[in-house]
Amino acid sequence: MLLLAWALLAGLLPSKASASEIVLGPTLCHAVSERVVAAREAPAPLACGGEPRGYQHGSLWLRTDLRGLPVDGNDLMLVVHNSRFDRLSVAFRYADGFVAQSEVHGGDFGSHWRAGGQIAFDAPMRDVPVTAMTLRFDRLASAKLLRMRLMDHGEASYEAIALAGTIATALTLLLVCALYNAGLAVAVRRAFPAWQAAWAGCMVLWGAIWSQFHLFLFPGMAGALSAQSCTALSCLAITLATASAVTAIDRATLPVGLRRAALLSGIAVGILGLPLAAMRSGPIVELGNGLGALILLDLGLVAACLALASRRKSTDARNLIGAWSLPMLMLAALQMTDPNAIFWGGGAQILILFAAAWQTLWLSITASHKYAKLRIDRDTARIAEAQAQELARRDPLTGLLNRRGVIEVLEAKSRQGDDPDASVALLLIDVDRFKRINDQYGHDAGDLVLMRIASQIVRWEEARCNVARLGGEEFVIIIEGLEMTALQHFAESVREDIAACRYGLEPGGGVTVSIGVAQTTGHPDFRALYRLADKALYAAKRSGRNRVSFSSAHNDENDGHSADTGLGERHPLRGGA
Structure with missing residues (x-):
């Protein structure tokens, strides 16, 4: 921005002569x-x-x-x-x-x-x-x-080739940065990369018109129209650069008055540049001096914003100062040499293009780093949230799904079920005489028994089979697509595997379970299946435990042996039995 302002003034003021100049x-x-x-x-x-x-x-x-x-x-x-x-x-x-x-x-x-x-x-x-x-x-x-x-x-031939290659390189860098910032603005939906993209795009247009590359496509713009367009684009670029620098800094970091003054001065440069660009006669140099004073005021206000924000530990302000460091060094160097005699006659305009490319590239890298960090933080927060939600669906002792988790799974199956004739079965597993285990061996031993049972039944878990612990000594297996005969074999296998396990209890301390099975078709409802499985489990307990009992969605809902005990309430016969 500094070099752009300087070059705009240089283009409106007489310059020193080199040896070959007239x-x-x-x-x-x-x-x-x-x-x-x-x-x-x-x-x-x-x-x-x-x-x-x-x-x-x-x-x-x-x-x-x-x-x-x-x-x-x-x-x-x-x-x-x-x-x-x-x-x-x-x-x-x-x-x-x-x-x-x-x-x-x-x-x-x-x-x-x-x-x-x-x-x-x-x-x-x-x-x-x-x-x-x-x-x-x-x-x-x-x-x-x-x-x-x-x-x-x-x-002249050497200058033409070298100048064209240099300008093309700078314009390519600017164009790439402009497109990158435009894409970044869309991706992160932030104002700063949008301002940067607009500024870099404006500089690309300015560079293409100043260098006259645009005459390949628009030869009718040759002459005064191109010169006038360059003046207007220079002023617009200063306006955009001001907005980019000031809006990048958090509002709380800057006094409202200083922020508004900087923005208004940048807007004034863009507005006053229009009549100067349109002028073909009159006091062009004198008006250029006035515009130059306004530009210097704008630069001073922006510099004050950056300095104050940097003192207040603003990372964005420090990044902007880093981006402007090279242009400021160039500006100091230009005070000691004639810019029109360097870069094959390209002079300060070449320096502008490369300084603009440097600024845009620097700010693009720092913005990318900033937004990448924000994205990492956001992704970390999302992962933490997902983990928290998953933990809320899991039993802390066994790691199996809990009551909430299994209900969500069954509801998802109900929503996604395409085959109304597909069967879904619920196996309600209850440890026999679990209270005796706690009383005789201690609650730590009881916890080990529950974890061992969980490790046995979790082996069955797959896409069509889900395992959960509802609480206490109750476990659930939900399985899809099994006909009655296969379901009977499966339930018996589960019971026998649990009974055959070693639980680290002293001799005679075997563990058995009773299983109540309910099966339905269509869109399963957990509470309805649970009631049916609970009746079946009651029957298994009443029949001597360590056995499997089956119910059906077509059973009589008014059976005197069944009751809607609720999801977490135990049947009187099974409470610690």
Whole structure:
């Protein structure tokens, strides 16, 4: 942002001259017409000294004698950095009096445009050298903004290739970062990457138009329209950069007044940049000075926001300061050198593109790290929540599903059941004489018995078979798809496996269970199946324990031996029996 502001000011103010540049002065004579004259009309008498005035609505002639300049008149090319004008005509005068003339005008630069916002005019090679050169501008916005350089053909070709490659690299980095931030903004739904994407996209447009790469697709934008678009985009980019920097900092970290002042100054730059971009005549340089003062105020306010937030331990502010460190170092270096003489004439604009790419890349990396950490924290919280929910569905002693868990499983089976004829069976398992085990061997031994039974029946668990402990000495197995004969064999196998286990009790301390089985078809209801299985279990206990008893969904609900005992209530006969 700092370099962008500096380059915007540099584009609106006169620059220092390098050795190969042509500048207003005694060696550059000028003439002015207050109206645009015909193409072949001769200029008024040339004046060599002072500054030209009154040319913005007319024509301006600039003439220089090349015999006093350190250039080779036999190998010569003029490079003009694009400015706001309607037409530019260049005439090379040779020692024998021959004149070679070419011109460009707004909307048509032909083959004269070059990367880096430049227009090149080639002096045809002849046996005699070029001795003088005359340029004519129609409706030039400001002579003070002109940058013109003379060089040989080899140097010009090298510059064109190097400049095009450098600009393309910077624009590619910016475009990738813009697309990445746009995707990040959609993914995390945060304002900061959205502002960053908008800023980087604005810089891509600015760079493409300044470099004139856009003329491949829109040749009609050549000339003043491109220069005006660059000014507007520069101001808009400063507005977006301000919003990106200020909104990245938590509201509680900054005073409301400072935050609003920074945002309003950024918005003011964007708004005031529009009339300046539209101007073709008038005090462009003077208005540029005023806009420059506003930009410096905006930079100062943003810097104050970052400094204050950094002192208050804001990580976002420190990341922004890190992103701006390289541009600030470049800005300091530019105070000690002429930016227009570096990077093959690309000057400060090249530095802007790479500084912008650096800022966007830095902030993209830090934002990605921040949001990745947030996502990890979110995923950790979700995992913890899922684990808590799973623990709430599990019995803490045995690790089996508890009453809540088995009800959820059966309800899920009821919702997902596609076959109305599919059978579902519930095996209600109760340890015989469990109270005697606790009384005789202690509650620790009783817990070991329950865990051993759980380890025996959990072996049956699979997609169609779920195992749970309802509480106390009651266990449940829910199994699908077994016909009655297979279900009988399965229930007997469960009973026999439990009876055959060793439980670490002294001789004679075997453990048996009674099992009540209920089966139904269609959409199973746990409470209904439990009531039926409970009646069957009552029958097994009454018949001597250590046996399996079956019930059916079609049994008489009003059987005198059955009762709706509730999910956690034991039948009187089974309580500790």
